Amino acid sequence: MRPGPNSVHGPDGVYSAPMIRTTPQPLAAIASFHAHIYFDSAAQREIALALREQIGARFAVTLGRVHDRPVGPHARAMYQVAFDVATFGNFVPWLMLNRQGLTVLVHPNTRDQRRDHLVHALWMGEVLDIVDADGLPTDDEAELPPPPNTQPTLAP
Ligand code: ZN
Numbered sequence: 740m741r742p743g744p745n746s747v748h749g750p751d752g753v754y755s756a757p758m759i760r761t762t763p764q765p766l767a768a769i770a771s772f773h774a775h776i777y778f779d780s781a782a783q784r785e786i787a788l789a790l791r792e793q794i795g796a797r798f799a800v801t802l803g804r805v806h807d808r809p810v811g812p813h814a815r816a817m818y819q820v821a822f823d824v825a826t827f828g829n830f831v832p833w834l835m836l837n838r839q840g841l842t843v844l845v846h847p848n849t850r851d852q853r854r855d856h857l858v859h860a861l862w863m864g865e866v867l868d869i870v871d872a873d874g875l876p877t878d879d880e881a882e883l884p885p886p887p888n889t890q891p892t893l894a895p
Contacts, residue, residue, distance in 0.1 A: 758858050769847040770881035772827055774820040774834060775813060777842040777867065786839050787818070793837065794820060795889040798830050802888060812856055812875060814868045815842070823884035831861075833895045838863055848882040 778787040788805065795802055803819035822830055834843055842864035846855045853875040860869075869875075 758854065764849070766824075768849045768881070769824055771824065771848045771884035772822050773844075773846055773848065774822070774830070775817045775844040775846075776820065776838070777813070777815040777817040777844070779815050783841060784816070787841055790837065790839065790841065791818060794830075795891070796893045797833070797891050797895040798822065798826060798889060799887040799891055800826060800830065800889055801885045809870065812869045812872060813844075814870050821882075821885050822887075829895050835863060840864065842867060850879055850881050851877045852879060853877050 776787050776790060778784045784807075791802060791805070794800065799822075801821040803821065805816075805818045806813075807816050809815055809817075820830075831845055834845075843862070844856075844867070845861040845863075847859050849855055849859070853872055854877070856869045856875060857872055
């Protein structure tokens with residue numbers, strides 16, 4: 740990846756100066772969250788799809804389509820789970836226990852999508868590249884949680 744002013748994926752893993760904010764942001768900057776569940780083999784795909792069912796049975800979230808090819812800034816096949824701020828406290832720890840070795844990116848949705856993916860990101864497993872991060876907007880409308888498309892029946 741080309742080292743640029745916004746790169747945080749240098750070999751030393753250190754943020755470059757322009758990405759660092761010195762003033763704390765309020766929690767209210769977070770309008771919603773995404774979890775991206777990645778897979779890169781047929782076996783992992785099967786696990787990922789089973790996990791998708793398990794998520795849908797337990798959480799009021801919005802399950803996105805399964806992308807078998809990398810899309811957008813994502814370097815690997817994956818699906819997205821969109822959820823509101825109140826769901827984070829149960830859903831993310833549940834993912835920690837149940838991701839079965841899959842790589843997961845959890846990121847907030849603020850007005851700054853570039854920072855959300857590069858700096859505000861929480862990775863489980865590997866840290867993957869964010870493709871063309873320089874193209875992500877830095878001052879956009881923050882994405883509100885979409886209406887859930889699951890009907891959970893099980894306690895997580
Ligand atoms: Zn996302």
